[in-house]
Amino acid sequence: MQVPVQSSSTSLIKSSLIEPDGGFLIDLIVPESEREVKTVEAESLPKVRLTKIDVEWLHVISEGWASPLKGFMREDEYLQSLHIFSLRFKDGSFVNKSLPIVLAIDDETKESIGSSSDVGLVRPDGDLIAILRRIQIYKHNKEERIARTWGTTAPGLPYVEEVITPAGNWLIGGDLEVLKPIKYNDGLDHYRLSPKQLRQEFDRRGFTKVDDVPLDVRMEQHSKVLEDGVLDPETTIVAIFPSPMHYAGPTEVQWHAKARINAGANFYIVGRDPAGMGTQRR
DSSP, X not given: OOOOOOBTTBEEEOOSSSOOTTSOEEEOBOOHHHHHHHHHHHHXXXXXXOOHHHHHHHHHHXXXXXXXXXXXXOXXXXXXXXXXXXXXXXXXXXXXXXXXXXXXXXXXXXXXXXXXXXXXXXXXXXXXXXXXXXXXEEEOOHHHHHHHHHSOOOSOOHHIIIIITTSOSEEEEEEEEESSOXXXXXXXXXGOOOHHHHHHHHHHHTOOEEOOOOHHHHHHHHHHHHHTTSSOTTTOOEEOOOOOOOOOTHHHHHHHHHHHHHTTOSOOOXXXXXXXXXXXXX
């Protein structure tokens, strides 16, 4: 993995707050002035259709929550994350990365990509949202991934049953160029502040709470706490952390803490059984 460098489609954001993991916060949203050209190019490429969870991970990567990661992991990054919970640079430095962020494809999609070095990524509804460049396709060893992430291959792991088991037998990695900011149009997008936006707010206010109860109910509770003055709206920010949940316990908590660093948080409070599954399903 190489240290990020600035380009027309990769913005590096510095802040007066705690440094992002790796030193720079990456923004992979294509500038408006380049979107039309990039979209035309993306339309001509082989396509990979994303699941809802894939879109959420693309959102996480695109805004810099996983900085300095610049796309879905290639094999060397994936294996480092899986086995040593970090990504190492050529200069010997490293950053924490306890959960792999990968994109799975099936045999049919792999065949359709052929020898192309770039692919277009589309939402489940067909909306074209990104280009994945300089791709690498490699085997998706599901059993190894599950065992290393959860420390068990026992049945009953929600993320495994819902995401990994039905996923394709291949992983595709590469560098992302996201054609437009990710929106969900669910009435909660105004709570989805990016790390860049959060840092700007923290700088402006001189300092937090980024954070299970259904999301809409949770956000309404938080809003009421501010409205009633339990917490001071001038010194409190309520924002949605867009990462999908693995319920992988301490392994996942490292990821949650790293992402908060990238958003500018100096401290992260961890409660009992963080990112745990609760009562095992039978």
